[in-house]
Amino acid sequence: MTERPLPSKEELRRFIEAAPGKVGKTEISRHFGLSSDQRPALRALLRDVLAEGGAMPAGRRGLAAPGRLPExxxxxxxxxxxxxxxxxxxxxxxxxxxxxxxxxxxxxxxxxxxxxxxxxxxxxxxxxxxxxxxxxxxxxxxxAPGRLLGIFEDGRIKPVDRRHRSDWEVPPGAEGGAEHGELVLAEPLPGRPLGLRPARIVERLGRMGEPRSVSLLCIHVHGIPHAMPDRALAEAEAARGVAPEGRQDLRAIPLVTIDGEDARDFDDAVWAEPAEGGWRLLVAIADVAHYVRSGSALDREAWLRGNSVYFPDRVVPMLPEALSNGWCSLKPGEERGCLFAEVSIDAAGTKTSHRFGRGIMRSAARLTYEGFEAGEDPAGTREALLGAYAALQSARDRRGTLDLDLPERRVVLDQAGGVLSVEPRARLTAHRLIEEFMVAANVCAAEELERLGQPCLYRIHDRPSDEKLEGLRTFLASFDIALPPGDRVRPGDFAAVLERVRGTPEERLVNETLLRSQSQAAYAPDNNGHFGLALPRYAHFTSPIRRYADLLVHRALIRGLRLGPDGLTEEEAGRFVETGEHITATERRAATAERDAVERYLAAYMAHRIGDVFPAHISGVTRFGLFVTVEANGATGIVPLASLPDDRWLQDLPRHALAGQRTGLRFALGQAVEARLAEAAPRTGGLVFHLMQGVPASRSAGRRRR
Known part of the structure; x- marks a missing residue:
């Protein structure tokens, strides 16, 4: 009887990966039909697979897939x-x-x-x-002993989490080498009933106040994965450029990237030209799927992170820099692989056709939003891009999308990591142009996957809940504004409300209230449409460097259009529900961490201005006080109820207001106020304000002088 050949290393890896638990030489021999005489050769093969990281020991004699847990x-x-x-x-x-x-x-x-x-x-x-x-x-x-994050000062740990109100004591010998002013991780020790609770320092994270300390703190507070595994780094370092064979050659087309001045990765490029009765658009996206293969160490780490996280002084990337700033960054003058969407629209911005493909491109220029706005046009495409944008914008206006005025804040740091300023981020035509091109490509991606019968991880945004809509109707009725009944509410109805109050004293209040009524966007394989954009189907296709959802959409397109062997696998498609839930959670975690970092930088910036009075508006109303936001820089803090004039304060829920029964004072969401900064805690990002409304003029003047 002829012996069967030994399996290849790849066949052996696939068998171990597919096994539900650990396997031994007996199971492997039985599966591949090996004889007892082949055991020595099998042992040598297994040693090689173990050495290369294709399997890991499990128990005394078993093997399991890398990262596989025991039963x-x-x-x-x-x-x-x-x-x-x-x-x-x-x-x-x-x-x-x-x-x-x-x-x-x-x-x-x-x-x-x-x-x-x-x-x-x-x-x-x-x-x-x-x-x-x-x-x-x-x-x-x-x-488990709960870990505590704080600053080590004078033998104590001052927590950086606002939920911890008291300090912890570090007994002699439990300092772990930490020095005064350092950010540390500590574990509680068995405590005594009186006095400060004791803790032991287990990790030093750097000195508070040094460059990058705020973002480092937020990374640990919110549990963001930031250490890239060696296997993933090795895979990224091994990456090389793509070959043009099998790809459409786009190198002669003057595609350009348009990003912020501080951007380091460029994953989307655009181009447009006039066409018969309209415009032809090209949106080219870095071919991340070529480098990040399903099941690889890079893929596992990208799934875990879900997305990149952006802080004022650093990025925690979804992919190693060798890819995100290297082979997957569409740098000018360098050849890069891409997936592209070619979209044709008529003069009114309505799509007439689209086509996807895999190409090789060479960016003609790296533009900034500010430079494009100022008229820079090194590739000679500015006029066509603006013309196509105008058509897309007119289609958006006809759809009646929800366009809330939500200014972003930009933290400007000096070389030492100190805050120079915090200012609203300008909202330019260039920003809107790129957004409209990306929206067009994302819609086409969702439509193409449906046409191909491929699974799609949609970006869904549900309409507001019935409960929130009812509260919103009650609120708007006080301004003689009505919404359609039941489930007939459309984004255009909200747009009409915003237009009606534009330029009136109620504009900010209505904007704030409409924002609070909206549902949160999410990822899911079942399509519920995108309410805010007024689109029946929508997917994320345009940022696979920083969003795992986009990478899955790329893989699904590659499989459906037969563009290569690195498309979506059946196993991945079967996990779309869980993956959607996971990356929705990582996205929200990232947003919270980014907001937390800005708040801590703002608190450090404002700490030098205690006693100053700022123009502000009320951005939150609760039964225990108010929240106010400073107009100049967006700093938000609490106004404790106890700091308001002596009165019996009642919360008016439908109108988002606090009303004083005796004084007749009323504080409502969106109302313009003057607020004096009373406290600032950079360690926690907390700010406390006192309102000048209701304060006697003599006291008010004295406080202003201070």
Missing amino acids: MAVVEVFGTDPDGDPLARPLGWKPEQGAMPLIYMRPERAGQPALAPGERVLARLKPAGRGRYDGSTVKRIGS
Whole structure:
């Protein structure tokens, strides 16, 4: 009988990866039909696969896929999923093992208390897709010592989280080498009943006040993955340029990138020309799918991160810089692989046709928003781009999209990391042009995937809930403004409301209230449309460097159009529901961390102006006080109820206001006020203001002088 040949390393890796748990030489021999005489050769092959990282030891003699967890493991609960069920991570996971697996713990048995963050359990684990496990509790072990993030000063730790109100004491010998003023991670020690609670410093993170310390703090507070595994870095470093074979040659077309002055990665380029009765557009996007293959270390880490996170002084990228700032960045004069959308529109901005392809391009110029606005045109395409934009904008206006006035804040830092200024980010025609080109390409991507019968991870934005709509109707009725009944509300109805109040004293209040009524956008494989953009279908195609959703859309297009072997896999498509939930959560985590960083920089900037009075407006109304936002720089802080004039204050929920029964004073959302800065805490990002309204003139003048 002829012996079967040994499997190749790739065949062996695929078998180990597909196995539900660990496997041994017996299972491998049985699967590949190997004889006992081939055992020595099999052992040598397995040693090579282990050395190359294609498998990892599991138990005494077993093997498992890289990053695969055993059937039983100790895990630690760290949070909850959107349904409130516990999420856990394996205890003792090391960065060199790859991306951290995510464990979805099943609900506890009837009568058992739910698992809380910080609790450790022995869990039975069952693989549920790449990097994911379903876990069930076997035995509760106890709570992990909760970690504390703070600044070490004079033998104490001052927490940077606003929820921790008191300091912690560091006993002699528990300093871990930390120096005064350093940002540290600490673990609580068994405490005494009186006095400050003791803690032990376990990690030093750098000196507070040094460049990058604020963003470093926010990374740790919000649990953002920031250390890139060695395997992912090695894959990125091994990347090389694409070959033109099999790709459409776009190198002669003067595509240009238009980004912010401080941008370092350029993943989208645009071009336009007049066509019969309209315009022909080209949107070229970096071919990230060529470099980030499904199941690779790069792919696992990109899925875990979900998106890049942008701070005033740094970026925590979804992909290593060798790709995000290198081979996947459309730098001028350098050949790059791309996926492109060719879109034809008529003079009114209505799409008449579209086509997708895989190409090779050479960016003709790197433009900034400000430079394009000022008339820079090195590639000679400015006039055509503006003409196509005008047509797309007219189509947007006809759809009646929701366009809330939400100015972004830009933190300007000096070389030492200090805050020079915080100012509103200009909203230029160039910004809107790029947005409209990207929206057009994203719509075409969703339509093309539906035409091809391919799965699509849609970007969905639901209409406001019935409850929020009812509250909004009650609020608008006080201004004699009505909305259509029931589910007939459209984005154009909100646009009409904004137009009606434009230039009136109520404009800001109505803008703020409409914003609060909106649902949050999300990713999902089931299409609910995009309410805010007034579009029946929408997907993210244009930023695969910084959003995992776009990478999946690229892979789905590659598979559907048969553009290469690196398309979407069936396993990936089967996980779209879970992936959508995961990257929606990472996106919201990133937004919270970015906002937190800006607030801490603002608090540091404002700390030198305590006692000053600022023009502001009321941006929040609660039963315990107000929130105000400074007009000049967007700094937001609380006005405690106790600081308001002595009165009985009642909250008017429908009108978002606080009303004083005795004084007759009334403070409503959006109302212009003057606010004196009373406290600033850069460590936590907290600001406290006192309103000048209702303060006697003599006291007000004295405070202004100070």
